[in-house]
Amino acid sequence: MHDSLDAIWTHAWARLLAGARGRADPFHQGVLASSSADGPQARYAVLRAVDPGTGTVAFHTDRRSPKCLQLGADPRVAWCFFGHGEQLRLSGTVQLHLDDAEADAAWSASGRAARVNYAGQRAPGTVAEAPGEGGPKHATARTDDAGLDVARGNFALVRLQVMSLDWLCLSAAGHVRARFDRAAGVWQASWLTP
């Protein structure tokens, strides 16, 4: 595989697909970086959907969260994964799906435990007086069916249109690095010095 850009491309997307499917897979979550007025911000996000055909990936978040507000102001992100001795860096721009059919479909496909994450009474990152206060597991969170209907209003599906994919494989036999850039809808592949 290491001498074929086509094979690496297929392999990289297969890694992402496996990450989205398997909770135990190291590619199930990656570090997502966005820009803010205070500089770069990075945090983990779970990979929820992968579409190699359109070159898109997605995560779920609370629309009240700082990250969601940051992405509204500047939709450029980098999302970095590591596992199986491989680093995969994705970058591009995101689209926020709040009250549209795509967000509805993602919400419908989410189980109860996932929906509870959006039932917190306060925005994530609000300064609290006590551990967990205002969050989804706190006594004030409404997690009955009616409460989870309200929680839908806090949910966002965030889809990243990948514009660049950088794959690095660390190996004693020799590191290998490849990059795939999308320009005018066409993917260009190149080897990079690791």
Ligand SMILES: Cc1cc2nc3c(=O)[nH]c(=O)nc-3n(C[C@H](O)[C@H](O)[C@H](O)COP(=O)(O)O)c2cc1C
């Ligand atoms: C393994 C892991 C996975 C996470 N997945 C998500 C996620 O998919 N969506 C999300 O909004 N926050 C997720 N979080 C929490 C964020 O990393 C972050 O702490 C929180 O959302 C606040 O981020 P913000 O202040 O930049 O908005 C995850 C945290 C960990 C440790």
